[in-house]
Amino acid sequence: MTQMNMLQAINNALDTAMAADERVLCFGEDVGIFGGVFRATSNLQQKYGKARCFNTPLVEQGIIGFANGLAAQGSVPVAEIQFADYIFPAFDQIVNESAKFRYRSGNLFNVGGLTIRAPYGGGIAGGLYHSQSPEAYFAHTPGLKIVVPRNPHQAKGLLLAAIHDKNPTLFFEPKRLYRASVGDVPDEDYQLPLGEAEVLKEGTDVTVLGWGAQMEVIEHAVEMAEKEGISCEVIDLRTILPWDVETVANSVFKTGRLVVTHEAPLTGGFAGEIAATIQERCFLYLESPIARVTGMDTPFPLVLEKEHLPNHLKVYEAIRSSVEF
């Protein structure tokens, strides 16, 4: 075990994967000698050489198109998109190509080795182009996996699982926690399962569900609620696609209430998908409407980002409303 922040854990995961398998490559804008603008790829070029860790020209569609080709050839590319906000130039390569390679070729070809890493989310005074949470756009696309870690231990284990997974995987990193989240991380090579949610805390009155940076917000909100005697079950979804319906439904069978929170806007956000599925599965068990605490249906603001964000107070109020319904 070593104390690491989330960036160090991600760097450690990449290092572990590259050491274990020479087919693993890391590339993207500023990823080489500089180690990426956040330093997630520090020292990898020095250690594994320019052929396996390198700067690309500044073209996201090129980065992912290139990564698709590499993965189809049998390499294991881990491509970095500098900010999730800049993944959209590569949208076509991800949604039309990465996601459909296997399907359209009858599995003659696939890009299962591909992992795309991108820092996402707000709370860093980044305004509308350095704060977005784009997971729902990609969740509408069958063929992709989408993973969001909440802390350093999770980040290493989930990233290694994403790299080893036989499907193209988007790995969205909560950049607000890059340095803020510190914890013990095993030194060895380990993987955490994709497609499985984790129950972080058992409770009986209400299920509170989120992913990534919202887990910290939930923790704070739940503390407030528990002081008032409300027993919360807390779940980290971890994988947005394919998501773990079972774990969430089982929890709601028990608590009868669900609060889902994410930073992305409400309309078309992934909480909507969860709410629809859970009311289908758990209709007769629900004691109150499923609540969504999300960003507003606006682009991400700068000066008023605090108002826009689904913070612990908003989650806490939703928990109370749900219980007092």
Place this chain on the structure above:
Amino acid sequence: MTTTKAKVAYSPVFTDGAEFRIPTFKLLKQDGSLYKGAKAPDISKEKALRIYRAMVTTRILDERMLAAQRQGRLSFYMQCTGEEAAVIGSTAALDDADMIMAQYREQGSLVYRGFTIDEFMNQLFGNELDYGKGRQMPVHYGSAELNYMTISSPLATQIPQATGYAYGQKLRGEGHCTITYFGEGAASEGDFHAALNMAAVHRVPVIFLCRNNGYAISTPAAEQFAADGVAPRAYGYKMDVIRVDGNDILAMHEATKAARSLAVEHNRPVLIEAMSYRLAAHSSSDDPSGYRSKDEEAVWREKDPILRMRLWLESKKWWTEDDEKKLQENMRREVLETMKRAQKRPPPALDTLVSDVYDEVPPALAEQFDKLKAHIRRHPDAYPKSAEHAKGTAKEGGLK
């Protein structure tokens, strides 16, 4: 049908473009004198001083605001330092009514066109007077009055937009063009290639100005492209192109003036590659010592574009030591005083959170906003910036 009129060869002939060595246009030497054979440009004293004042103002603004960022007054800043001639020299060659679509390091264009220090500060501090209503990070300026399109962070998106904007100008027939600025890094984006191709095919009066300053954050130009810079790409689209010493204010001005007449009078899009150097860090969040040497920076400091112009002005007896001192002192004072004023101004009103998403606030968003206001009224201490604004009108939403 084929469109090529190439000669036929009977053995495979490959070319790699190595023969495309584009010359660099220069007029002014670092000591302020003209190169032998260079023709003195036709710039009036008045115009020369307007250009020079804009350069110095830009430099001072950058120095002060970087310092303010370091003191924690400002969240973020980006400098134009080292590239003042490329930016201001080109803007000065345009008509003030021509459209500018910039990347983010072109504050010099705004200074030249008369954006006031107050206007800069209001954006940098995102206060209630910021035209962008405090929605974007610092340095994302915009001015409808000065024909300066508001900056968007996603790189290169402005380049095809410039082609479209200029096509509209051509249809209007009012004799205007659009200039778009971008870095050599952004020129790798697909949008750049799309923009040039469409401009060439549709004969659009647009000037593409690449500031080749050697780095895209930490990535050196040599890892950005294998070719001789960005300029040769114009050949592939059959577009006029020129490479200019980007630290030479006179050459930048002359090249852009000529480009403008090609664009406006002949509907020929033009690519200008300004060869310069990003003397400062990429942004206030960046530390260049991790990817380049102080020695390398020192070489470029010697080529300071502002000093070069000053020496030229002095050689023409248009500028004195005393003028310089006054300008420096006045600007520094103005920047500091204005900064203090802007910093004290309140943030934009709470309803800027939901305005301008559409022309009118849709019902679902209005409902979200009412809930937010009710929430803020219940927790005013948690929302110091907006608690005051949340008071009043809306119906109390209650917990549900």
